[in-house]
Amino acid sequence: MLIQKPADVHPSEITPPDLYASRREFLKTAAGLGAALLPGGRAASAAPDDDLKPTSCKDITSYNNFYELGSSKTDPAEYAGSLKTRPWTVTVEGHCEKPGQYALDDILAPQQAEERIYRLRCVEAWSMVVPWMGIPLAKILPRFQPTASAKYVEFTTLFDPAQMPGQKTRLLDWPYVEGLRMDEAMHPLTLLATGLYGKELPNQNGAPLRLVVPWKYGFKSIKSIVKIRFTEPQPRTTWAISGPDEYGFYANVNPAVDHPRWSQNKERRIGDLFRRDTLPFNGYADQVAGLYTGMDLRRNF
Numbered sequence: 001m002l003i004q005k006p007a008d009v010h011p012s013e014i015t016p017p018d019l020y021a022s023r024r025e026f027l028k029t030a031a032g033l034g035a036a037l038l039p040g041g042r043a044a045s046a047a048p049d050d051d052l053k054p055t056s057c058k059d060i061t062s063y064n065n066f067y068e069l070g071s072s073k074t075d076p077a078e079y080a081g082s083l084k085t086r087p088w089t090v091t092v093e094g095h096c097e098k099p100g101q102y103a104l105d106d107i108l109a110p111q112q113a114e115e116r117i118y119r120l121r122c123v124e125a126w127s128m129v130v131p132w133m134g135i136p137l138a139k140i141l142p143r144f145q146p147t148a149s150a151k152y153v154e155f156t157t158l159f160d161p162a163q164m165p166g167q168k169t170r171l172l173d174w175p176y177v178e179g180l181r182m183d184e185a186m187h188p189l190t191l192l193a194t195g196l197y198g199k200e201l202p203n204q205n206g207a208p209l210r211l212v213v214p215w216k217y218g219f220k221s222i223k224s225i226v227k228i229r230f231t232e233p234q235p236r237t238t239w240a241i242s243g244p245d246e247y248g249f250y251a252n253v254n255p256a257v258d259h260p261r262w263s264q265n266k267e268r269r270i271g272d273l274f275r276r277d278t279l280p281f282n283g284y285a286d287q288v289a290g291l292y293t294g295m296d297l298r299r300n301f
């Protein structure tokens with residue numbers, strides 16, 4: 001992944017007043033969620049007050065990583081129009097009792113999308129706070145009745161070079177594939193996002209359906225998903241294929257483990273001037289560290 005110059009960052013725009021009110025709601029939701037998940041109701045972390053202040057909608061939708069739509073941060077917004085997100089079908093395969101082709105509405109129904117404010121931390125050491133709309137994956141996967149052999153779940157992005165010009169290049173090994181261990185996929189923080197800032201997901205952010213795993217580097221949050229496959233072996237994921245020493249399967253945000261070419265100790269929040277400390281598990285340690293008890297997270301990076 002290329003590191004971008006500060007000049008590529010758009011100045012933050014002022015939040016319109018109608019969004020300001022819903023922002024307060026988002027904050028309440030996020031705070032409530034965190035508290036609900038903590039044993040003994042402890043405070044989440046010593047993070048600064050503005051730590052979950054949403055990044056401007058303009059920055060979230062114009063500073064993107066979506067290599068299928070080009071490798072610069074502004075390409076995805078520019079080429080988003082060629083992607084057709086309706087009708088949309090998701091194929092469910094592998095170790096489950098209910099494989100098949102599901103229409104998008106069928107995958108989502110009867111669940112109602114909820115608002116969740118999550119930090120997004122890119123391995124390139126920038127970050128954002130996104131008010132997502134989405135449905136916890138844990139409310140969707142059980143419908144397919146995964147069997148005992150389903151140890152992992154693999155996700156695949158649409159492959160269609162006519163709609164996704166980046167796929168005419170060899171930039172990555174297309175289609176983009178990501179995966180989670182079953183317990184990570186079923187964790188209550190893991191979201192299938194369908195929108196942001198209270199609106200339908202813009203194409204550049206991964207419409208119509210993208211994964212959001214807030215304690216992992218952004219590349220785990222795969223966009224425009226067309227396939228969900230339950231597997232026994234650990235899936236081979238796109239960035240791990242492209243650079244096995246740089247992008248591991250686990251990809252947990254870990255300030256103690258440097259990327260081979262730069263430190264992961266600090267990050268620049270898009271819209272901020274100064275860098276801030278990166279938090280272990282991107283600030284979600286209280287909720288997710290238990291998933292990795294007994295694992296060496298320097299080896300399983």
Ligand SMILES: Nc1nc2c(c(=O)[nH]1)N[C@H]1C(S)=C(S)[C@@H](COP(=O)(O)O)O[C@H]1N2
Nearest residue numbers: 064065066067122157176218219221222223
């Ligand atoms: N299919 C697909 N999904 C993807 C990517 C990609 O290139 N292709 N980039 C990933 C990376 S590296 C990041 S940081 C996030 C960026 O999400 P955003 O553009 O919504 O901020 O998307 C992730 N999901």
Ligand SMILES: [Mo]
Nearest residue numbers: 122123218219
């Ligand atoms: Mo990223």
